[in-house]
Amino acid sequence: MPELFGHTRAHVGARHALLTPANHVNSRVPGVTGATAVVLVSPAMGAKVAQTLLTFESGGSAQIAASDTETFGYVMEGGAAVSVADRSRRLKAGGFFFCPAGSDWSLAAPKKGTRVTLFQKKYAPLRGAKAPGPILGDQSRVKGTPFLGDPAANLQVLLPDEPAFDMAVNVFAYQPGGHLPFVEVHIMEHGLVMLSGEGVYRLEDSWYPVRAGDAIWMGPYCAQWFVAMGKVPARYLYYKDVNRAPL
Ligand code: UGY
Ligand code: MN
Secondary structure (H helix, E strand, C coil): CCCCCCCCCCEECCCEEEECHHHCCCECCCCEEEEEEEEEECHHHCCCCEEEEEEEEEEEEEEECCCCEEEEEEEEECEEEEEECCEEEEEECCEEEEECCCCCEEEECCCCCCEEEEEEEECCCCCCCCCCCCEEEEHHHCCEEEECCEEEEEEEECCCCCCCCCEEEEEEEECCCCECCCCECCCCCEEEEEEECEEEEEECCEEEEEECCCEEEECCCCCEEEEEECCCCEEEEEEEECCCCCC
């Protein structure tokens, strides 16, 4: 439903942010051509992660050189050929890749309208742990588990739960009425995009109705809670920094 002129559901605060598709303004990302790029979460708002939505035209591509940044990409719609270091695969909706720091990645031959969400951060190496390698995967092949035993809240963990990884990316799927079991307050930050459905997100002391396409940043210690509303399941993809000491 379009919003009335001069009104927005968006909010950008010190510890959390909500951006809706109605707020999107494109920016240019070096190495990406034939695509729009919307940077939804970034250090400019206080985050340590960047979350970017890329939408490709049919001739578009991405060629990203190796650096100290690691990248997780998730195909939300469409499909494209993705290469990470020496591995390549055609990914369709639900496909994902992880490119470790120090490797390059590319995307080519996208279907028109292919949408990819990227989470990118500077890798924090862990002494004694071998750095992570490249990953190309598919969400449909990842087993889900009921979150804290609740079958109405299903969690799929897309990246290996190993100390070398300093980021986690998961998909949460809630049945209508399903909810987080308690209000979480934790040091880890989240970048998040609603993949489908709708619900209400509590962020600190505010409650936001949210739906597919909305993006959220939750900074460290942002109180957070979600309940799925409506007639269909609600699903979101989210990033979390993990496995590193606070000091
Ligand atoms: O992994 C998490 O911290 C997750 N339960 N948080 C969230 O969905 N807001
Ligand atoms: Mn959380």
